[in-house]
Amino acid sequence: MKPRHLQMIAVGGSIGTGLFIGSGQALRNGGPAGILIAWAIIGVMLINVTQALGEMCILYPVSGGFYTLAVRFLDPGMGMALGWNYFAQWAVVLPLEITAAGITVQYWEGAQQVPIAAWITIFWFAIIAINVFGTLGYAEEEFWSSCLKLAVVVIFIIIGIVLNVGGGKGLYSEYVGGRYWQDPGAFANGFKGVCAVFVTAAFSFAGTELVGLAATETPNPRKTLPSAVKNTFWRITLIYMTSLCIIGLNLPFNQERLLGGSDGAGTSPFVIMANLAGLNGLDHLINITICISVLSIGLSCVYAGSRVLTAMAETGFAPKVFTYVDKSGRPLWSVILVLMFGPIAYVNVVSAGDTVFNWLLALSGLSTLFTWGSICMCHIRFRKAWRVQGHHVDELPYRAIGGVVGSWIGFILVCLVLIANFYIAIFPLGGAPEDPGARAEAFFLSYLAAPVFLAFWLGCFLIKRTTPLKAHQIDLDTGRKAWFTAEEMNQYRAERRAAPFYIRMYRILFSS
Incomplete structure (x- = not known):
């Protein structure tokens, strides 16, 4: 990859259905204040996660990234479970x-005449075609x-500000301001509503x-990696928080079209706002962007899943056949x-589809949180091993801003x-059945992802009988x-400190 590829993956790579569609359901459940609180907490978490990841991956740019580091610094069993x-x-x-791409297209006028199976086929083959070009095609x-x-x-964001001021x-022919924070209110379901938004916020990141x-x-x-890590901060603050603030100001959480939050692109708060303002054509642009976003996330699925699977095979936790990398650099199998x-x-395409997809969502819902926690x-383990084995943090080419804290x-x-x-x-919105x-x-x-993760971990322990290494036993040299x-x-x-002030500020905010 070239530096520009990594920068854009960091800034916009994960912007997709979580923001464009999921934010509507989050607004319905948490209210305008609830979504800002939930996304802000996840954002603070992510800033620290990416800083820690940047410090380690610059020192150890090894195959499999954080998975390989988990095997080395935590425990091979936990590493396998995480992988x-x-x-x-x-x-x-x-x-x-x-499927989200197919549903988005079917929302367009006239597209309903084509069966959703056909749209699914088109998008699936599009993902396959781009993967033919390997890493460069994805990048x-x-x-x-x-x-x-x-x-x-x-x-x-610009249009949203204009609409808000009348x-x-x-509805937007007069000043709106913070009207919807007063009526129907800032919180849709109180504390429980904020808690319910966390998974959506995590999924969006x-x-x-x-x-x-x-x-x-x-x-x-x-x-290139320090710049990518720092750009994550700007994505969180400027893109997510500003967009969610605009959505919460311009749409009430009891807006009728938000009630079907998982029914398709028509429930996207971006689209709803465009339709209510009579901005013909903007809703189509947003829907096209949603489709491209879905395709982008689908390609990220293939990229991330295949690289981790190859790394697991290289460490003995997956079949050796997956270690094969062709001469174009693709982990083909x-x-x-x-x-x-x-x-x-x-x-x-069948009536049972919703049930299947609900369980698939259950599998993926909390997985991201386990990854970030690991x-x-x-x-934390790396820094302890680094200190115990006689190293100083000054040796590190990049140091996480928050350090171990x-x-x-x-x-x-x-x-x-x-x-x-x-x-x-245990206590879902609307009451337990x-x-x-x-x-x-x-x-x-x-909460299905939690027992699945624990089952992976227990299975590896029973097979490999691995335990965490002590700090002085951790390998700090391989791959360094x-x-x-x-x-x-x-x-x-x-x-670098001797550089002019404006250059130092630019480096602190955006660069390495």
Whole structure:
């Protein structure tokens, strides 16, 4: 990958249905204040996660990224559980995204005449075709799709501000301001509503950790990865938080079309706002962007799942056949296996499709949180091993802004979000079903990923009997790419501090 590819993957790679469609359901459940609180908490978590990931992946740009680091710094058993959990997450998200694309297209006027199975086939083959071009094909598609997504979001934010101050038609022909924060209110379901939004917020950020996987396929991770990590902060603050603020100001949480939050692109708050303002054509642009976003996330599924599967095979936790990489740099059999999950999307053409997809969502819902928590713990263990084995933090080519404290903050926030989701799984919005069987089903639909992850971990322990290594036993040399002394790094930092103020500020905010 080229530096521009990695930058755009960091800034816009994970912008998809979580923001464009899922934010509508989140607004319905949490209210305008609820979505801002939930996304802000997940955002703080993600900033610390990406900082920790950047520090480790610049020093160790190894195959498999954080999975390989988890095997080394935490425990091989936990690493295997995380690897298979991560692979399963992306494998089941792939058919979900393909189906979302089909539903989005069917929402367009006239497109309903074509069966959804045909649209699913088109998108599945499009993903296959782009993967023929390997890493460069994925990177190039991500670059241009991210440019489009960012442009549309910026346009939406500008239009949203104009509409809010009364510069539109219909409902927006007069000043709106914070009207909907007063009536129907800032919170839809109180504290429980905020807790219910966390999974949607986490899903919208899923894929942020891809910069760690992509670092191994860039010429100079030390130069490109710090910029990508810092750009994550700007994506969180400028793209997500501003968009959600505009949505919460311009749409009440009891808006009727939000009530079918999972029924298709027509329930996207972006589309609803455009329709209510009478902005003909903008809704079509947003729907096209949603389709391209879904295609982008689908390609990310193949990229992330295949790279982790190959890394697991290289460490002995998956069949050796998946270690094969062709001369174009594609982990061919791993890519093919992930693509084979795509046809699951066809279950949507039968009446039982919703049930199947609900369980697939249950499998992927919390997986991202386990991954982020493991990255924080890897960093904490790495820093301890680094200190115990006689190293100084000044030797590191890149240091996480929050250090170990930041990783502890990220890990604690992951735990709190998991607790909040456990609370919602037991006491769901609208009340728990009376039937015990239905109540158990509702719980596992919200929390299925947790027992699946624990089953992976227990299975690996029973097979391999692995236990965590002590800090002085951890291997800090294999795969290490930076061997600078503390004196060399301090001299390098002193030279950079001598640069003009505006250059130093630019480096702090955007660059390495």
